[in-house]
Amino acid sequence: AQKASDRLTNEEIRRYSRQLLIPEVGTEGQLKLRNSSVLVVGTGGLGSPCALYLAAMGIGRLGLVDHDVVDQSNLHRQVLHTEASCGFSKVLSAVTSISRLSSLCETKVYDVLLDSTNARDIIGGYDIVVDATDNAATRYLINDACVLSGIPLVSGSAVRLDGQLTVYNHNGGPCYRCLFPTPPAPDAMANCSETGVLGVVPGVIGCLQAMEVVKLATGRKVNEDPSMLLFSYRSQPHFRSVKLRGRKPTCAVCGDEPTVTKLIDYVAFCGAGPNDDAPQWKLL
Amino acid sequence: AQKASDRLTNEEIRRYSRQLLIPEVGTEGQLKLRNSSVLVVGTGGLGSPCALYLAAMGIGRLGLVDHDVVDQSNLHRQVLHTEASCGFSKVLSAVTSISRLSSLCETKVYDVLLDSTNARDIIGGYDIVVDATDNAATRYLINDACVLSGIPLVSGSAVRLDGQLTVYNHNGGPCYRCLFPTPPAPDAMANCSETGVLGVVPGVIGCLQAMEVVKLATGRKVNEDPSMLLFSYRSQPHFRSVKLRGRKPTCAVCGDEPTVTKLIDYVAFCGAGPNDDAPQWKLL
Amino acid sequence: MSKLAVTLRFVSGAELLIKDEFRAQSNKKSGDLEFKHEVPAGTEEAPLRMKELIEHVRDNLVKGDKDQFYKDGKLRPGILVIINGSDWEVEDGPEYKVQADDVIEFISTLHGG
């Protein structure tokens, strides 16, 4: 049955009753969540908790993109997956777990590698995009696709004991390219397979990505200045927030005279792609 | 087969390889996690992510205490449970989900209400206790049992849009009673059923509880001063850390001349128990 | 009597005790109930102490039943007082001499999970 976009069903009222009690959410906020669609790119360490909480809290439509299969070495952090799904598609494993938790969340899976040929088509149908990927080339790709489509981007990352969280392309704030106009050297792009990560670090960041999605979907985010949240297992305090620049008029993609007006070859741009392990991982 | 306490199995090396790569964890840290036992009291909003990540990261022995059954209105935050487990025991539901993720974690379930008659027996066998409960009486009970047994306590809480995290009874720091010698008035004790909670708020705090367990288990926590982490969906920045007093020599349970030398009647002490909904929830 | 300006912050539920008029003065960027507030400075011989500041808050800022905040010379159980980022017991507690520009925070403890 089609749900009325302005009314919660009795089942929704029962299930989300503890959120309806909060004045900042209430029926209006819960309806906004249900009428929102979110694309989570990557169902690994960040995407696992993020997608799980988005489905739990009542996001209406959830897309999941991943081309990878579950490996045993994923399970210390990718808690959406199971031992039984090792060797099988991550998006199918993810959607199986999510559907156990909630049948109210409409899910769509994309068992593909996001690239310049498919990114705009896939991203285009969503209100909010979550970057839960693990390499620079895909991060630039997602950023540019979001800017070109006018969609806010909730970007998280986690390596070793550290995590970072930023919302890009929203409310006068910067995009990923405004902050990082030049890609890092290929040997500098550590990902979790090469340098490791403590399981709960992407857990924390992935949960916070889900929180940022709620803020965006309910309209709260407009009151906030652009910032980057830094997290480290090692630091005291564990969290710090730094203030970011606004959108840069000279940005190649979101600036006043953009030079990037359609998606480019991001593997060439970065000198390394999503499947390349950095051959000699050096300092950073 | 019995695992050697000083050596990881090949399966453990494969599974935890991404944590073994981190110098601050390494084989030594991973062995410490595997040789640690953790009791999580409460498998709700906080206990769900906490227990999941503890099992994922390789804690060797995990105890789960809860007397409740899964309700549909839990699922927006208690992501360890499923629609299929509604009406069934929370600890059984929890252990089912955990065992899908990891067969290496030895779990034990206590399908009971923790009280003065059973708390010391249950808690006594563990190295670290996680308070993931939802009421003041149980929080004092767990605190006193941990102090009397000399076990560090990782305490989290979450209501509405706010969360708090503290490690008690560790390394010269305070216990819960040092901070809160007098229980709050019964009408002040809001829990999530009465006042609501946004699903991801206990998600964030529960993950951070798992992180604190790792710090305790690997010996890192001794370098830190006592503090309380405050989190709010509403605040900018979302996290702040406040410095706490040390152990109070006048504390009734951990002080120099304790008056509480065995567990007491906590429902009488607090004027309300774990199953009482505050009849008229007023201000706090 | 001269005045002393401090920043007051009420969080984790403690904000619900404060009169609505102070919401309008609140720092919009913080999201918390947080505002600058002037209190009587006391004198050199009798400087303003935390216990007097708390009485000032009770008398001027708390709405409804004042006992919900402070009763019989004691702050309501379950409220932590934080002075410039530290538990007031790390400082001198009720005897702490309030300084200009201090950030004084009232945190309600949470029990839910």
Place this chain on the structure above:
Amino acid sequence: MSKLAVTLRFVSGAELLIKDEFRAQSNKKSGDLEFKHEVPAGTEEAPLRMKELIEHVRDNLVKGDKDQFYKDGKLRPGILVIINGSDWEVEDGPEYKVQADDVIEFISTLHGG
């Protein structure tokens, strides 16, 4: 030439670029690589600017290949500079005049997930 004391912090991987000797000076409580450091203050006509501070860091603090940190007048891509809690582009970027007691932070961006 007179000196200026600033706090330097290197995090999220940027700490791996810095000589081990500075680890010993690091604030133990912070957990991060964070230390007070004296830099030449410049003159009234030519005060110390961020670009010169960065060159000072490259010449005196960075270990191994200096190009890993700063090359051809540019900081290595992927490092954010934060001055007293704000992105340096909110301030004047490379032209910012360094002040005593500034906290200057180098953050390496992370790509993993």
